[in-house]
Amino acid sequence: MSQPAYMTQPLSETFERYALGLARRESLSAEAHAEMAKRRKARFLRLLEAHGIKGWPERGTLYTRELSKGCKPCLEGWASHLSVTTLCNRDCFFCFNPKPRKDVLSVHGREADSLEEAILSLKNLGVKSVGIGGGEPLLFPKRVFEILAALKKNFGPELWIDLYTNADRLTLPILKELKAAGVSGLRIDLAARAYDAAPVELAREVFSDVEIEMPAIPEDKKSVRGLMHHLDDLGVKQLILHELFASAANMDSLKKRGYQASSSGSPDFRLTWSPVAKSEETVFGHLLYALIHKFKMSVYYCSCRTQDWIAENALKNARASA
Numbered sequence: 001m002s003q004p005a006y007m008t009q010p011l012s013e014t015f016e017r018y019a020l021g022l023a024r025r026e027s028l029s030a031e032a033h034a035e036m037a038k039r040r041k042a043r044f045l046r047l048l049e050a051h052g053i054k055g056w057p058e059r060g061t062l063y064t065r066e067l068s069k070g071c072k073p074c075l076e077g078w079a080s081h082l083s084v085t086t087l088c089n090r091d092c093f094f095c096f097n098p099k100p101r102k103d104v105l106s107v108h109g110r111e112a113d114s115l116e117e118a119i120l121s122l123k124n125l126g127v128k129s130v131g132i133g134g135g136e137p138l139l140f141p142k143r144v145f146e147i148l149a150a151l152k153k154n155f156g157p158e159l160w161i162d163l164y165t166n167a168d169r170l171t172l173p174i175l176k177e178l179k180a181a182g183v184s185g186l187r188i189d190l191a192a193r194a195y196d197a198a199p200v201e202l203a204r205e206v207f208s209d210v211e212i213e214m215p216a217i218p219e220d221k222k223s224v225r226g227l228m229h230h231l232d233d234l235g236v237k238q239l240i241l242h243e244l245f246a247s248a249a250n251m252d253s254l255k256k257r258g259y260q261a262s263s264s265g266s267p268d269f270r271l272t273w274s275p276v277a278k279s280e281e282t283v284f285g286h287l288l289y290a291l292i293h294k295f296k297m298s299v300y301y302c303s304c305r306t307q308d309w310i311a312e313n314a315l316k317n318a319r320a321s322a
């Protein structure tokens with residue numbers, strides 16, 4: 001069989017594919033008062049360190065208590081994302097799925113003609129954890145269960161499987177079926193549903209591992225602070241906050257909302273998506289809040305620099321095993 005493309009293509013092209021095919025088009029306007037923003041972030045970092053933050057500040061990867069089970073292999077480059085479809089019942093302004101949406105199966109942004117081909121790609125990547133997502137995967141529950149059966153058959157019980165969902169289609173029977181079919185943890189995007197945590201309560205009835213994964217939207221700071229207390233009370237294990245980023249798919253809606261490009265993007269940054277101003281600072285504030293309030297829930301920051309690091313590790317792994 002010929003080599004998968006990620007092992008042979010030039011690095012920049014491969015990084016674009018690792019970035020879910022988020023082709024560069026144009027960027028947001030430069031951040032105003034960039035020097036002040038840098039000073040504020042440096043001050044935040046010093047405070048976070050004084051309060052015991054863990055992780056790798058130089059890579060923009062920080063956490064308050066522990067890493068999620070799905071994130072550990074991801075950081076080492078041993079994880080992948082299987083998208084059931086890019087169709088969705090929502091239309092979030094920050095969504096990075098290319099438009100028009102397509103009802104196609106893909107692995108790490110590469111379309112797969114069949115489930116067998118998708119499984120082969122995952123095997124070639126040597127994955128230890130997989131995220132099943134979309135779009136909204138639960139628009140097609142039958143497909144999700146077929147994928148779960150194939151993953152279990154080919155990778156056995158060791159594979160960690162997270163299901164990414166906006167939770168609109170979660171019901172108690174579906175949750176029980178997902179658990180029985182081998183889903184290890186749920187990752188719910190509450191930013192997609194205006195921070196309504198009702199499905200989290202339902203999910204906790206079935207899953208011990210319920211995690212919230214969403215972008216850090218600067219203007220939603222207050223809503224998220226209130227939500228953090230509620231999630232901690234519900235026994236949520238992880239709040240995973242992503243740096244908001246601009247890609248070809250969401251550029252227009254970000255511009256309409258007046259966002260600017262962050263000046264903190266690393267000069268040797270290779271991904272084709274770029275960080276949005278004030279999102280990182282918003283996360284730093286949430287991390288500090290979690291440390292001060294001693295939440296049992298771990299809060300984790302996954303930045304664009306983190307994603308760059310992950311892609312580099314994944315490529316190293318792929319090339320080492322080629």
Ligand code: SF4
Nearest residue numbers: 088090092095135192
């Ligand atoms: S719920 Fe998720 S997939 Fe659907 S539009 Fe929002 S971000 Fe995109």
